[in-house]
Amino acid sequence: MNKLNFKKGVKDWVLSIQHLLACFGATVLVPLLVGLNPSTAIFTAGLGTLIFHLSTKGKVPAFLGSSFAFISPIIAVASTHGFQHVQGAVIVVGLIYVLMAWLIYKVGSDKIAKWLPPHVVGAMIIIIGLTLIPSAITNIQTHISVACITLLISIAITFLGKGFVKQLGILMGVVGGYLLALWLGLVDTSVIANASLFSNPIVFTMPKFSFEAIMVIAPLAICTILEHIGDITTNGTVVGKNFVKDPGLHRTLIGDGIATSVAGLLGSVPNTTYGENTSLLAITKNYDPKLLRRTAIIAIVLSFIGIFGATLQSVPACVIGGISLQLYCMIAWIGVKNIKDNESYRSIKNVIVIIVMLIIGLGNLIGLNVALPLGVVTLSGLSLAGVVGILLNAILMKLDKKAE
Numbered sequence: 001m002n003k004l005n006f007k008k009g010v011k012d013w014v015l016s017i018q019h020l021l022a023c024f025g026a027t028v029l030v031p032l033l034v035g036l037n038p039s040t041a042i043f044t045a046g047l048g049t050l051i052f053h054l055s056t057k058g059k060v061p062a063f064l065g066s067s068f069a070f071i072s073p074i075i076a077v078a079s080t081h082g083f084q085h086v087q088g089a090v091i092v093v094g095l096i097y098v099l100m101a102w103l104i105y106k107v108g109s110d111k112i113a114k115w116l117p118p119h120v121v122g123a124m125i126i127i128i129g130l131t132l133i134p135s136a137i138t139n140i141q142t143h144i145s146v147a148c149i150t151l152l153i154s155i156a157i158t159f160l161g162k163g164f165v166k167q168l169g170i171l172m173g174v175v176g177g178y179l180l181a182l183w184l185g186l187v188d189t190s191v192i193a194n195a196s197l198f199s200n201p202i203v204f205t206m207p208k209f210s211f212e213a214i215m216v217i218a219p220l221a222i223c224t225i226l227e228h229i230g231d232i233t234t235n236g237t238v239v240g241k242n243f244v245k246d247p248g249l250h251r252t253l254i255g256d257g258i259a260t261s262v263a264g265l266l267g268s269v270p271n272t273t274y275g276e277n278t279s280l281l282a283i284t285k286n287y288d289p290k291l292l293r294r295t296a297i298i299a300i301v302l303s304f305i306g307i308f309g310a311t312l313q314s315v316p317a318c319v320i321g322g323i324s325l326q327l328y329c330m331i332a333w334i335g336v337k338n339i340k341d342n343e344s345y346r347s348i349k350n351v352i353v354i355i356v357m358l359i360i361g362l363g364n365l366i367g368l369n370v371a372l373p374l375g376v377v378t379l380s381g382l383s384l385a386g387v388v389g390i391l392l393n394a395i396l397m398k399l400d401k402k403a404e
Helices: 002-034 039-056 069-080 083-107 108-115 120-139 143-161 165-183 213-240 246-267 275-284 289-302 306-314 317-341 346-367 383-401
Strands: 064-066 272-273 373-375 376-379
Touching: 002 039, 002 069, 002 143, 002 165, 002 275, 002 289, 002 306, 002 317, 039 064, 039 272, 039 289, 039 306, 064 246, 064 376, 069 083, 069 289, 083 108, 083 213, 083 246, 108 246, 120 213, 120 275, 120 306, 120 346, 120 383, 165 275, 165 317, 165 373, 165 383, 213 272, 213 275, 213 289, 213 317, 213 383, 246 272, 275 317, 346 383, 373 383, 376 383
Parallel strands: none
Antiparallel strands: 064 272, 373 376
16 A cells, blocks of 8 residues: 555656646746746746645646746836836736736626636637747747657657556656757756756845836736636636636636735746646646645745756757647647537537637737737737627627527
């Protein structure tokens, strides 16, 4: 019995490491783009994930990492006001999440769920997956051969592997791709050689609050809240549970919001739920939330190890691209499956809503940029598609009832 428990424990920790590898590219890339220490983002991602799980009663198997949505405004505010003003604005973003959570709690999750039928949710999931693919393609183009071999290793193990090995496709793909890139001289080993064994990921500075900085960054919370809803519904679709009802959308938003405010306080970027981890859940079929909490603990511990952070930074873009392509395609497929399983395509009204949402959400991929300026913030892509889809579906349902 002890041997069985030991083997299970080892397997669980390996799966948790794989979850960290699935999202490390995005988590590390965001701080690098805005000029922060990646170890800080890894630390706040782990801490934020634990906060999220505490808020959601440990029911939602999600991992929180760095949000891409705020890159441009953070760079703008940091260059004009300094990063302490960015911290203040990020804290406000988290508080907006908490305020929205309170409003949803007062309205009720059941009423919110009525506005999010399977075809609207499915279309949002498809948009999430397909809009991420261009970033994977960009990384793949840095070395197509290595990216393709990385992808093939992962797919082969996922579909041909037996037992526990079958769940390690992503991990094996990253390791195999990294070793191949190392052999080809594509890995910058100097980053690892110059890294210290231990490092302090947190250098605390007091946040500053200014109206100008807040108005540049905070309005984007409207967009990321809609993305949050899409991610949580996607996660629930994969697991086979309705997380909008239990533990409730208000709890997931509170967890995300507090995690983001804490990240701002500690000098990091806003957090967000990661679709990469959701797609990994779909691949491994292991939905235990404890895996993600272990992932969070690993992230926190490793953020203090300088060599680890340097090793992550040394992973070539082509390896990240190969793995990301599989994950992002899986997200899109989850959306298609959600529509198919609920037979949403049988209603012409639903099909109209899906088509309109896909045109708005994916228009930028074909040069059709649809946007709605709302003062200091502009809705576009997934955010606008979500709003239009929800409203259009409600209108068509009302017209249908009147016709009856």
